[in-house]
Amino acid sequence: MIDIIWFILFSTALFVTGLLGVITQTNGIRILISVEFMLNAANINFIAFNSYLGLVDFSGWSMALFVIAIAAAEAAIGLAIFISVYRSFGDITLGSIFSLGEATEVE
Amino acid sequence: MTDSPVYEPLFQPLFNFLPDKMVIGVVVAFTTLVLGSWVMIQQLFGPWVERKVMARMQGRRGPTYVGWKGILQIPADLLKLVFKEDIMPARADRLGFFVSIALISITSIVSFAPLPWGTNLMGANFGVGILYVFAVFSLFPPAMFIGGWSSNSKYALIGGFRSAGQLLAYEIPMFLSGIAIIAVNGTFSLRTITENQMVSGAGWNLFSHQLGFLGLITGFVFFIAGVAESERIPFDIPEAEAELVMGPRTEFSGWRYALIMMVEYIHLTVNSLLFIYLFFGGYDAIPWVDLAFEHNVVVQIIVLTAKLYLFVMIAAWLRSALPRMRIDQLLSLGWKQLLPIALIASIGTLGFVKPSLLGLGEMWKWIVSAITFVLIFIFMYLHFSSTRRRN
Amino acid sequence: MVSYGILLAVLGILLVFPQIMRLFDNTLIHIVLYFVFSGILVYLMGTDATILAPLMLITTYFAVMAVIETRVMRAAIFLLLAMVTLGFSYIFLNSEILTALHISVYGGGIAILVLFAAVLIEENSSIVDERTQINGYIITFALAMIMISLVFRGIPKSNATTSIINIDDGFTLIRDYSYFLWTTYTHVIPFLALLILGALIGAVRLALTDKEVIHEEKEVAI
Numbered sequence: 205m206i207d208i209i210w211f212i213l214f215s216t217a218l219f220v221t222g223l224l225g226v227i228t229q230t231n232g233i234r235i236l237i238s239v240e241f242m243l244n245a246a247n248i249n250f251i252a253f254n255s256y257l258g259l260v261d262f263s264g265w266s267m268a269l270f271v272i273a274i275a276a277a278e279a280a281i282g283l284a285i286f287i288s289v290y291r292s293f294g295d296i297t298l299g300s301i302f303s304l305g306e307a308t309e310v311e
Numbered sequence: 312m313t314d315s316p317v318y319e320p321l322f323q324p325l326f327n328f329l330p331d332k333m334v335i336g337v338v339v340a341f342t343t344l345v346l347g348s349w350v351m352i353q354q355l356f357g358p359w360v361e362r363k364v365m366a367r368m369q370g371r372r373g374p375t376y377v378g379w380k381g382i383l384q385i386p387a388d389l390l391k392l393v394f395k396e397d398i399m400p401a402r403a404d405r406l407g408f409f410v411s412i413a414l415i416s417i418t419s420i421v422s423f424a425p426l427p428w429g430t431n432l433m434g435a436n437f438g439v440g441i442l443y444v445f446a447v448f449s450l451f452p453p454a455m456f457i458g459g460w461s462s463n464s465k466y467a468l469i470g471g472f473r474s475a476g477q478l479l480a481y482e483i484p485m486f487l488s489g490i491a492i493i494a495v496n497g498t499f500s501l502r503t504i505t506e507n508q509m510v511s512g513a514g515w516n517l518f519s520h521q522l523g524f525l526g527l528i529t530g531f532v533f534f535i536a537g538v539a540e541s542e543r544i545p546f547d548i549p550e551a552e553a554e555l556v557m558g559p560r561t562e563f564s565g566w567r568y569a570l571i572m573m574v575e576y577i578h579l580t581v582n583s584l585l586f587i588y589l590f591f592g593g594y595d596a597i598p599w600v601d602l603a604f605e606h607n608v609v610v611q612i613i614v615l616t617a618k619l620y621l622f623v624m625i626a627a628w629l630r631s632a633l634p635r636m637r638i639d640q641l642l643s644l645g646w647k648q649l650l651p652i653a654l655i656a657s658i659g660t661l662g663f664v665k666p667s668l669l670g671l672g673e674m675w676k677w678i679v680s681a682i683t684f685v686l687i688f689i690f691m692y693l694h695f696s697s698t699r700r701r702n
Numbered sequence: 703m704v705s706y707g708i709l710l711a712v713l714g715i716l717l718v719f720p721q722i723m724r725l726f727d728n729t730l731i732h733i734v735l736y737f738v739f740s741g742i743l744v745y746l747m748g749t750d751a752t753i754l755a756p757l758m759l760i761t762t763y764f765a766v767m768a769v770i771e772t773r774v775m776r777a778a779i780f781l782l783l784a785m786v787t788l789g790f791s792y793i794f795l796n797s798e799i800l801t802a803l804h805i806s807v808y809g810g811g812i813a814i815l816v817l818f819a820a821v822l823i824e825e826n827s828s829i830v831d832e833r834t835q836i837n838g839y840i841i842t843f844a845l846a847m848i849m850i851s852l853v854f855r856g857i858p859k860s861n862a863t864t865s866i867i868n869i870d871d872g873f874t875l876i877r878d879y880s881y882f883l884w885t886t887y888t889h890v891i892p893f894l895a896l897l898i899l900g901a902l903i904g905a906v907r908l909a910l911t912d913k914e915v916i917h918e919e920k921e922v923a924i
Contacts, residue, residue, distance in 0.1 A: 206754060214716075216713070216849045218762065220717070220842045227838045227841060227842075228835050233777075233823065237768055238768075244808075251797055268800060269883075270894060279815055286823060288909070296825045404775065438798055439872040439876075443801070443802050453809065453810070457782075
C-alpha cells in the first residue's frame with residue numbers, strides 16, 4: 205500500500221505552491237487562486253488521515269466538506285468584491301489601490 | 312466477484328504465469344478496448360441515422376453516395392477532416408485552444424465508465440456511479456467558456472458565454488430528477504437501477520405504478536434537460552448555425568473539428584443512455600415481464616443499442632420540427648419553469664422510497680402522488696397565465 | 703519507514719519539474735520529460751504508486767504553473783486543470799464520493815467563477831519584480847523542508863487500513879454520512895448555510911452597486 209507520507213508530501217508541495225503565489229503576486233485574482241491551492245492542500249491531509257486511520261465516523265470527510273463549502277463561498281464573495289473594486293478604482297493590483305484613493309481619474 | 316466481466320474465464324489461464332495484478336490490468340485493458348470500440352462505432356453510425364431521418368422528414372434523401380445507402384459517410388467525413396490543415400487564429404491563446412478540446416473530449420469519454428452495457432459488462436462498478444457522471448457533466452461549462460475565450464473572436468466569446476450559461480442552467484433540473492430516481496432505488500449504481508426495472512411486475516420507471524406515475528413528470532424534465540445539455544435544437548443557440556457559425560467552436564478546424572463533432576454525438580449518446588437507464592428500462596427488452604432470454608448479454612447489448620438509436624431518431628425528429636429558442640427564453644425555461652417542476656416532482660417521488668418513508672402506507676403514497684400532480688398543474692397554470700400578458 | 707533523503711528527493715522533483723518544463727517549448731520534449739520524471743518518482747516511491755506518482759507530478763505542475771504564469775486567464779485555466787487532476791487523486795484515498803464532490807464544486811463552480819471574473823476584469827498581466835520572486839522561491843523551499851522535517855519526526859510507522867467502503871454501497875455510505883452530519887454536526891450546518899447565503903446576497907449586492915464605470919469604452923458586450 206502507498207505510505208501515507210507521500211500524501212503528506214503532496215499536500216506540502218501544494219501548500220508551498222499556494223504560499224509562493226500569495227507572497228509574490230500582486231493581482232487580486234491570482235492571490236485568490238493561490239489561496240484555493242492552500243485550502244486544497246489541507247483537504248488532502250484531512251482525507252488522507254481519514255483513510256489511513258480507518259475513521260468510520262467520517263471526521264476527515266466532514267472537515268473536507270466544510271473546507272470545500274467555505275472555499276466556494278469565499279471565492280464567490282472575493283470575486284464580487286474584486287469586481288466592485290475594479291469598478292471604483294479601475295485597478296486590481298493590490299499594492300496600488302490605496303494610492304488611487306477616491307479619484308475617478310484614469311492614468 | 313459478482314461484477315466481473317462475462318468473458319473473464321477467458322483469461323483464467325493467464326493467472327498461471329503472470330502476477331495477479333497484471334492479469335487484472337489485462338482484463339481491464341481488454342474491457343476498455345471492447346467497450347471503447349463499441350462506443351466509437353456508435354459515434355460513426357449515430358450521425359448517419361440522424362442525417363437520414365432528418366432528410367426524410369424534410370423530403371430529401373440524405374447521404375446516399377458513399378457505401379450502401381450512405382452508411383460510410385461519417386468515416387469518410389472523419390478521414391477528410393483529419394487530413395485538413397489545422398488553422399489557429401493568430402492571437403489565439405494556444406493553451407486555452409488545446410485545453411478546451413482536450414478537456415471536453417477526455418471528460419466525455421471518461422463519463423462512459425459506469426454505464427453498463429450488459430449485466431456484467433461495464434467499465435467500472437464505482438460506488439458512486441451516476442454521481443461521477445454528474446460531476447463530469449459539471450466540467451463542460453468551463454471548457455466551453457475557455458474554448459470561446461481563447462479563440463480571440465467576438466462571436467466565439469458571445470457563444471462561450473451563452474453556452475456556459477445554458478449548460479449551467481440545465482444541470483440542476485437534470486440532477487434533481489436523477490436524484491429522485493436514485494433515492495427511490497437506494498443506489499447510485501446504474502446497473503442496480505436497471506436490474507430493479509427488470510424485475511417481473513415492475514414496469515420501467517417512466518410509467519411505473521411503483522413510482523405512482525410520477526416517473527412521467529420526472530422523466531419529462533430529465534429528457535428536456537438532457538436535450539438542452541447536449542445542445543440540440545431547440546436549445547442550440549450557442550451554436551446557432553445560421554447566425555454564429557459554431558459559437559464557441561468557430562475557430563477550430565481539421566482534426567479539432569472532427570473531435571468536436573464526435574464530442575457532440577457523445578454528449579447525445581451519454582444523455583440518451585442516462586435517460587434510458589434511469590427511466591426507460593436500460594437493457595430490459597420487455598417491460599412488465601421477466602423472461603429468461605432477457606438476461607443474455609448479447610440480447611442486452613442489442614436492446615440497449617436499439618433504444619439508443621430510438622433516441623437518436625427522436626433527437627433528429629426534434630431537430631427537423633422545432634425552431635430554435637432565444638437565449639432568454641431558454642434560460643427562463645431552465646431556471647423558472649423546469650427547476651420548480653423538478654423540485655416538486657422530486658419531492659413527490661421521495662414519498663415512494665422503498666423502505667417506506669415516514670411509515671407512509673400504500674394509500675398515503677398515492678395521495679402524495681396525486682398532490683404532486685395537482686401542485687404541478689397549479690404551478691404551470693399560474694406561470695403560463697402570467698406570462699401570456701408579457702411579450 | 704521511508705528515509706529522509708528520498709523524501710527530499712521526491713519533494714525536490716515535484717517542485718523543480720515545472721521549472722525544467724518551462725525551459726523547453728517543444729511538446730514532444732515535454733511528454734518525454736514527463737515520462738522520465740514519472741519513472742524516477744515511481745522508482746523512488748515504490749511500485750505501489752505507479753499511477754499515483756504521475757498524477758501527483760502533473761497536479762503539482764499545473765499548480766506551479768498557475769502561480770507563476772503572467773496572464774490571469776491562463777492561471778485560471780491551470781487552476782481548473784489542477785483541480786480536476788487533484789479530484790481524481792482522491793480515488794486513491796478510498797473516497798470516490800469526495801472525488802465527485804470536489805470536481806463538481808471546484809471544477810464546475812469555482813473555476814467558472816474565476817474565469818468569468820478574469821474576463822470581466824481586464825487587468826491582464828501582473829509584473830512581478832525579480833527580488834520578490836527570488837525571495838518567494840527561497841521561502842517556499844525552506845518552508846517545504848521545515849514542514850517535511852516536522853512531519854517526518856511526528857508520524858509513527860503507518861499501516862494503511864483496508865478500504866472502509868463496500869464497493870456497491872455508495873448510497874448507503876452517503877446516507878450514513880449524511881445522518882452523521884445532521885446529528886453530530888447539527889450546530890455547524892445551519893451556520894454554514896447562513897454563511898453561504900450571506901455570500902450569495904453579498905455578491906449580488908456588490909455586483910449591483912451602481913458606481914460610476916470608468917472604462918466605458920472597454921465594456922465587454924455579452
